[in-house]
Amino acid sequence: MGIAVEALFTSALGLQPPWVVDDVRLDIAKRRIDFEIGCHTSRLACPACGAATQPVHDRLRRSWRHLDFFQFEAWLHCDVPRVACGACGKTTQVAVPWARAASGFTAAFEALALILCLDLPVRQAAELLRCKDKRLWRRIEFYVAQARALEDFAGVRTVGIDETSLRRGQHYITVVHDLDRKRLLFATEGREHRTVVEFAEDLKAHGGDPAQVRHVCMDMSAAYAKGVALALPEAQISYDRFHVVSMAIEAMDQVRRAEMATDAQAVRAALGAGGRKTLRQLLWGMRRNPSTWSARQLQAMHWLQRSTLKSARAWRLKMALRAVYARATAHNSIEQAASDLRAWLSWARRCRLEPFKKLAATLKERFDAVVRGMVDHRSNAFVEAMNGLLQQAKRAARGFRTSQNFIAIAYLRMSKLKHLPASPFAPAMPT
Structure with a gap:
């Protein structure tokens, strides 16, 4: 390689004297490019105490994976100086400008890895980067810990x-x-x-x-x-609020499952032909909002509302609790929300459906916090x-x-x- 090419890569890698690219080797068969970096000085500042112009004691061979060069894997190699400091008496390896200490990747490669892991599974990001996913996990943990240490949580309310x-x-x-x-x-x-x-x-x-x-x-x-x-x-x-309504949905499901387990034959007989399909429509219709019902679910739910099943009562209780939350959002009044919730709790305690009686007892114990969840829009x-x-x-x-x-x-x-x-x-x- 000519001197112009080496100077070009020295600039491309952002190196400043005394760091320069001494040699560039391209191996097309291995799809790899290797950059040999030199540190052309015999004296450096001590990394430990900062004392200037201390002698280089020796040099240790190190290598780093860098961003790909076109379709080729790129590697940086350097005999990194160790400084023998006369001021502090320590012999310390200098930090290279392209990578953090003890890392086998350059800083640019690690930054790219973090960006990929923001959206991709770590294993898939590792496959794209042609490295082991364990090595990426170590980088994620290091940089996340470093970034979190600088985060400011003042003002969290x-x-x-x-x-x-x-x-x-x-x-x-x-x-x-x-x-x-x-x-x-x-x-x-x-x-x-x-x-x-x-x-x-x-x-x-x-x-x-x-x-x-x-x-x-x-x-x-x-x-x-x-x-x-x-x-x-x-x-x-x-x-x-979503958690409370989910509890009501679960109570409703418990009533439905128990009823279908004990009276399934009677329910299918009442449904007539196509009873099994209607039961499936009931399952989803009871869970979904009426505005999203399909035609079959609408037909099944109309049948349910005209029936005397416990499941119908459970569905009405669930929908009534949703209505309590809707009114609380519309009126934004603690007094109104508390009054509506007390009325619902009274109904639930008298409904003769054990899952809803338990839910009513739970909500009564936490009444004030439940009401706050209704009106604070959080x-x-x-x-x-x-x-x-x-x-x-x-x-x-x-x-x-x-x-x-x-x-x-x-x-x-x-x-x-x-x-x-x-x-x-x-x-x-x-x-």
Whole structure:
């Protein structure tokens, strides 16, 4: 290679004296290009104490994977100097300008890997980059930890707390989101009250104040409620409206399943020809909103409403609870919401349907927090959406190896981190 080519690559790699490209070797058969970088000086500043013009003691051979050169794998090689410092007495290896310490990738390669992992499963990103996915996980964890250490949580006032499954069985992580800025604040393994305490400690470590958190939206977890009482003393709890309605849907499903198990033949006889198909339409019609019913579901639901089945009563109770929430949103009145909810609870306690009687008792115990969830127009819908995206990513990647992997990718994708490495493909500044 001529000197002009070496100078070209020295500039392309952004090297400054004493670092220069001494040689470039292209192997078309191996689809690989290797850059030999030299450090042309016998004296450098001490990396340990900063003392200037200290002698180079020796040089150690190092290699780094770089961004591909066209279709070729690119590698940088350098005999990196170690400085023997007369001021501090240490012999220390100097830092190279193209990579962080102890990394086998250049900084530009690591930045590209993070960008790919924002949208792709880590295993797929590793295949595109032609490296092991374990090496990418280590980079994700390093840069996420570095970026989170610089995050500022001052001003966090409203949070949503939820759980998401890590793998089959009783393995969960707790996630805490900033509902105002729509970002993931904290994630940790487990779903006990200590997870909320750990969040409060993490909040303080990032400049936030647990006493300034005024509102917590969550499901009806007794463990989370205990944690909020211990760690977020000024926060009011409101129970997520979607969670409450989901509990009503589950109570309705319990009534339907029990009735179909005990009186299935009588129900099919009452339905007449095509009874099995109508039962399937009832299953989905009872769960869906009337505005989304298909023609067959509409016909089946009209039959249900004219019947004397317990399932019909359960469906009316579920729809009545939805109506309570709709009126609370329309009127935005705590008094009206409380009055409507008390009326619904009275009906549910007298309905002779055990699942709804249990639900009524649960809501009565948490009455004030349920009412707040009706009128404050906050919900964990954002948290649930993010959990759904996490589960999709986990399935696409065929599972994460550890909880640390799961949490790291959650932070990378959902925390809106401001201090990650810049893209190596950012547009050039105008001249």
